[in-house]
Amino acid sequence: xxxxxxxxxxxxxxxxxxxxxxxxxxxxxxxxxxxxxxxxxxxxxxxxxxxxxxxxxxxxxxxxxxxxxxxxxxxxxxxxxxxxxxxxxxxxxxxxxxxxxxxxx
Amino acid sequence: xxxxxxxxxxxxxxxxxxxxxxxxxxxxxxxxxxxxxxxxxxxxxxxxxxxxxxxxxxxxxxxxxxxxxxxxxxxxxxxxxxxxxxxxxxxxxxxxxxxxxxxxxxxxxxxxxxxxxxxxxxxxxxxxxxxxxxxxxxxxxxxxxxxxxxxxxxxxxxxxxxxxxxxxxxxxxxxxxxxxxxxxxxxxxxxxxxxxxxxxxxxxxxxxxxxxxxxxxxxxxxxxxxxxxxxxxxxxxxxxxxxxxxxxxxxxxxxxxxxxxxxxxxxxxxxxxxxxxxxxxxxxxxxxxxxxxxxxxxxxxxxxxxxxxxxxxxxxxxxxxxxxxxxxxxxxxxxxxxxxxxxxxxxxxxxxxxxxxxxxxxxxxxxxxxxxxxxxxxxxxxxxxxxxxxxxxxxxxxxxxxxxxxxxxxxxxxxxxxxxxxxxxxxxxxxxxxxxxxxxxxxxxxxxxxxxxxxxxxxxxxxxxxxxxxxxxxxxxxxxxxxxxxxxxxx
Numbered sequence: 001x002x003x004x005x006x007x008x009x010x011x012x013x014x015x016x017x018x019x020x021x022x023x024x025x026x027x028x029x030x031x032x033x034x035x036x037x038x039x040x041x042x043x044x045x046x047x048x049x050x051x052x053x054x055x056x057x058x059x060x061x062x063x064x065x066x067x068x069x070x071x072x073x074x075x076x077x078x079x080x081x082x083x084x085x086x087x088x089x090x091x092x093x094x095x096x097x098x099x100x101x102x103x104x105x
Numbered sequence: 106x107x108x109x110x111x112x113x114x115x116x117x118x119x120x121x122x123x124x125x126x127x128x129x130x131x132x133x134x135x136x137x138x139x140x141x142x143x144x145x146x147x148x149x150x151x152x153x154x155x156x157x158x159x160x161x162x163x164x165x166x167x168x169x170x171x172x173x174x175x176x177x178x179x180x181x182x183x184x185x186x187x188x189x190x191x192x193x194x195x196x197x198x199x200x201x202x203x204x205x206x207x208x209x210x211x212x213x214x215x216x217x218x219x220x221x222x223x224x225x226x227x228x229x230x231x232x233x234x235x236x237x238x239x240x241x242x243x244x245x246x247x248x249x250x251x252x253x254x255x256x257x258x259x260x261x262x263x264x265x266x267x268x269x270x271x272x273x274x275x276x277x278x279x280x281x282x283x284x285x286x287x288x289x290x291x292x293x294x295x296x297x298x299x300x301x302x303x304x305x306x307x308x309x310x311x312x313x314x315x316x317x318x319x320x321x322x323x324x325x326x327x328x329x330x331x332x333x334x335x336x337x338x339x340x341x342x343x344x345x346x347x348x349x350x351x352x353x354x355x356x357x358x359x360x361x362x363x364x365x366x367x368x369x370x371x372x373x374x375x376x377x378x379x380x381x382x383x384x385x386x387x388x389x390x391x392x393x394x395x396x397x398x399x400x401x402x403x404x405x406x407x408x409x410x411x412x413x414x415x416x417x418x419x420x421x422x423x424x425x426x427x428x429x430x431x432x433x434x435x436x437x438x439x440x441x442x443x444x445x446x447x448x449x450x451x452x453x454x455x456x457x458x459x460x461x462x463x464x465x466x467x468x469x470x471x472x473x474x475x476x477x478x479x480x481x482x483x484x485x486x487x488x489x490x491x492x493x494x495x496x497x498x499x500x501x502x503x504x505x506x507x508x509x510x511x512x513x514x515x516x517x518x519x520x521x522x523x524x525x526x527x528x529x530x531x532x533x534x535x536x537x538x539x540x541x542x543x544x545x546x547x548x549x550x551x552x553x554x555x556x557x558x559x560x561x562x563x564x565x566x567x568x569x570x571x572x573x574x575x576x577x578x579x580x581x582x583x584x585x586x587x588x589x590x591x592x593x594x595x596x
Contacts, residue, residue: 016389018172018570019273024385050497059391064382070389072273074497078175079569080439080482080521081495085175089493096499 007032008098013091016070018077021087023094025067033065039101040067040094048093050074069094136323136359137162138336139369141198143343143353145169145211146186149194150370153344153354157369158201160356165202165209166318168341169226170216172434172570173387180436180568182287184215184222188229191215195226196233199241199307208301210308210318212292218312219287220253220586226309227590234593244594245307248300251586252289252311254433256282259576267577268433274573281437285571288435293397294333295429295581297321303589311585312434314396315341323359331421334401336364338394339383339418346383349373363419365411377408380416397432397581399425428577431584435572440482442564443528445518447539448554457544458487458514465542473534481522481531488515516553525563532561 006028013023025040027033037060046053051071059068075082084090139162142149146169170178174185184191195211202209215222227249234241260282262268270277282288289312298321300308310318319337324330336357344352352370366375384403385391394401405420454461462485469483489511491498518535522528539560541550578584 014387015173016387017573018176019271019573020389022385022387022389026382048497048499057389061385061391064378064385066382066385066391068385068391076275076570077172078177080567081484083486083493083495086173090497093494093497093499 007036008095011091011095011098013087013089013094015073015077015087019073020070021073021090022068022070023090025094025098027065027067030062030065033062033067036098037067040098041101044097044101045069045094048097049090132361134323134327134359134361136164136326136328138319138322138340138357138359139165139354140319140340140343140357141165141167141201141354142194143168143341143345144171145194145198146184146190148190148353149197150353151197153352153368153370153373154197154201156371157354157356158205160367160369162205162207162356164207164322165198165205166322167198167211168213168315168318169211170213170218171315174216176436176568176570179217179219179289179434179570180286180438180566182217182219182221184217184225186216191226192229192233195229196237196241199230199233200237202306203240203242208306208308208322210297210301210310210321212297212310212313212315212318214309214311217287218252218289218310220251220311223249223251223309223311227592230307230309231592238593242306242593245592246303246305247307247309247590247592248303248305249588249590250292250296250300250308250310250313251588252292252313252584254288254290254576254584256285256288256435259285259288259433259435262576268574269577271432271573271575275571277571277574281571282435284437285435286438286568288433288572290576290584291317291397291432291434292585293317293431293581294321294324295397296585296587298325299582299587301325303587305589314432316394316396319357323364327361328359329362329364329419329421330423331401331403332363332419333359334394334396334423335384335403335406335418335421336366338388338401339364339366339380342383342386344368344370344373345386346380347373347375348379363417363421365415365417367415374414375416377410377416380418381406381408398429399423429579429581430575430577431581433572433574433576434570436568437571439567439569440521440523441525441528442567443520443525443532444562444564445520445532445535445539445560446556446562447516447518447560448513448556449516450513450554451551452512454544454551454553455511455514458490458516461542461544462487462516464544465538468542469535469538476534477531479523479527481520481527483531483535484519484521486517486519488517490514492517521567525565529561529563536560
């Protein structure tokens, strides 16, 4: 997504091979990272992505001020029911979770 | 098992003769790899390339593809980019190679890296050599490394337990390999090193890991294995690990303790943040990267700015495994598709778009079932409503959600059938429904907007990825074919 002006600089999602998608939340700085990591609840991210919470991997990377989620794609890349070849649109859903939890700004 | 860089059998000293020039070997190895672009065919910045050539690289390495653009390219064994782009950029690199006298290496030739694409790149190489012998060299030795796998052989290997599934892989049986129109194994550093060892001027490799084409020479010269793989990951997409991802070229300097990243584009900077953040890119685990023969662990990596442009990285670890495995990719044909697109602008229909599509589909299936031979799939995607996210969409439109800000909807009907003719015929049966179907029987017959005549668009064959597996090999070369060719040699 486009760079923000508040807590989050960018949220991006992308294929990690044809079978997985990974979502990176780049926070503005260390303080923003601490706020966002609290607001961004794993269970809620799993809910909006309709993902099995057991298969949703989360990495809180304080050195980079990044929170990363990785999960199996809802549909394998390019399969008949896949709608987003590069998996770039899943970032929008995580952005909405953050907005609902108190905002990214 | 083994968890240190020195444990990797094919590293220090194993192939001391690999490649013709060296800045340093043995106890003080140093290898400079110039990566002129993220992929051949995207574009190469001539100025950034020229600057990179002044930095005395030991090899020019570039990626030729990946699965990133979807299964079509592997399924059909074709290249994503225009041949004109490939020829133009490859000629630039062949001339650069000739000036420096260093190897030029491409991995995953032709997007998918099947054998036919290796042959295609070889033919392009010969054509360029014939057209410009003074620029690229009158006599060239070219090594080709082929990665295609026979479905029948894979089925046999699967039956013998040599193939195992990765996390999230589709459930398959031995018989499913026969359905793969194309299958490849991803070469690692060992196979690329074998190609370099031939002393070839140019190496055209089929499917290989993005990192292997960069890491192979540093590993062969005894550079730090963790640093070699980590630096290769950082450089695999060219300047994507810098503050100007569109700037193209990057130079990675490998040595006994780690690596240094330096972009070559004017004014472009690599910073500890841009470099470290690139481990996140297209990688499910930000600290671990699996490769043939082991995995990279960057948990302990340290990133230091040497100046405003360059970043030094040390502390990455290569963890070798007992079993040597290569990843497999395969694609199968999954029918043929025809797409029809109609635009709905009438406010009443926009407000009731889901009801309209549901009623239209129900009427179509009820009235036309007897006119359709064979099985088919019909799917509607509503552009302007939920075409991108489908069931994950959170925004509600229509009667319940209102239509604020939505004044038109594109209705895309996707028909998938066993033949193109069948898919097209079904789309033609659907045509009058898309054009004139009323929301209720007592409404005047509406007419919606077709953008084209005919509105049906044949998509051709649908391909799907079939494999997410690894193949165990006793000999890393067992699944690959290495050959050398002399081109441009006068009789």
